[in-house]
Amino acid sequence: MTKEEIWAAALRQSAVDLNCSPEDFGREHSVVVRSAPHAGARKYLSLPFFCDLVSYGGNVVASVAPEAEAAVRAYVERYAPEHCFETPNMNVLADALRPFGMRICFMAEYFLPDVSRMRQWDCGYALKVLGPADFAGLYRTEWSNALCEKRRELDVLAVGAYDGARLVGLAGCSADCESMWQIGVDVLPGYRRRGVAAALTSRLAAETLARGKVPFYCAAWSNIKSVRNAVKCGFVPAWAELTAKPEAFVRELNGQ
Template identity: 55%
Template structure:
């Protein structure tokens, strides 16, 4: 598998998620599609979307409720550049439009894809033993300290992990979930007292290789403000692939704020 093939697989998955075609992300013109539910989308997505905006850098693809499409189209028409649609102050008028439909901007994230040369060129090591873990091995690891590596709400999707052990003690864990048929998402955690030793990078890179050897494409997601996570992605051999911004119902957003 090479970088072009990796990108094509990601584009196809985004097309499933957005009810469009892969080439829609590569044209200059922005594209708009009604959001629909489909069993080909990433399994954790709650479809249909109220509004979801995706960019691979060439344009913006919007998938939204039918009654919102004209509002979003008008918003994007008045914003000069792609990046302005994903940052303040440009987001304020978008949020005002969404509120008329009982929604607000909720999630904003950057997604990373493996650079196939770097992933296999990088040879990191750490002072701890690495162990490949299958679902039966991490059934008892759904604990707060590993909540980024494993997802208790979607245990059925967690398929593979790599653990770092210090004399039998688990000190770092990278896990991946089979979020769709072709792509597995990586998450990683390291105990606070073991950080700044590049354990996360070693685990992420090793797990990415294991995923690729199984014929799947690893991908990595981070909030733009999570500098530590973004640095880990890049050190591990990943590069920026696409960005997404998702709106949710106002009640959903408020519940998140209150429970944080």
């Protein structure tokens, strides 16, 4: 799979998720569209969005509910794309959403593989490719990034690192949409900083590409260790995304 094919797949998927066209992400101006449900959207998304912003670097595409359109349009047209995802400008959006009972909730950076930079890393531990039957009993707290209990039917592939018979690291792929699988990785505390995460991630990315799917990687910009792992394994920044959620949902996430 070429770099061009990988990026084209991501743009098509983002267009499905946001109810726009792939070309909208490359326009010279920001774009605001009405959000709508779609059977092909990433499975973990709750559609329609009230407010979701995506930038591949050149502009912002905002997918919104009708009542949020005017406020969000004013915001994305006022500020440069990169500033729409950071404070202090982001406080303007937060204030505009507050009367609707909405709060800025999820913010993340997404990474795609650059096939020219990918390589396989060795960590000194045995690696094993696992299918759903192999990891069916691994839905535990220590592997909560690699596997998702709530959507276990989407977990399709994994790679485990073993110290003898002991599983010490696990990377898993979730088939979040037809063409793209998301990678998550966990390493036991006593085995971190030994290259285990990079070995697992690089192997799983290669296994995913070999199956004709695009691996993608998500991390908060403050999660430096996770971003470093992505970059080490040949992933490069692709898009940033910000999503608003109801205030009650945000309070629940905060344990309030």
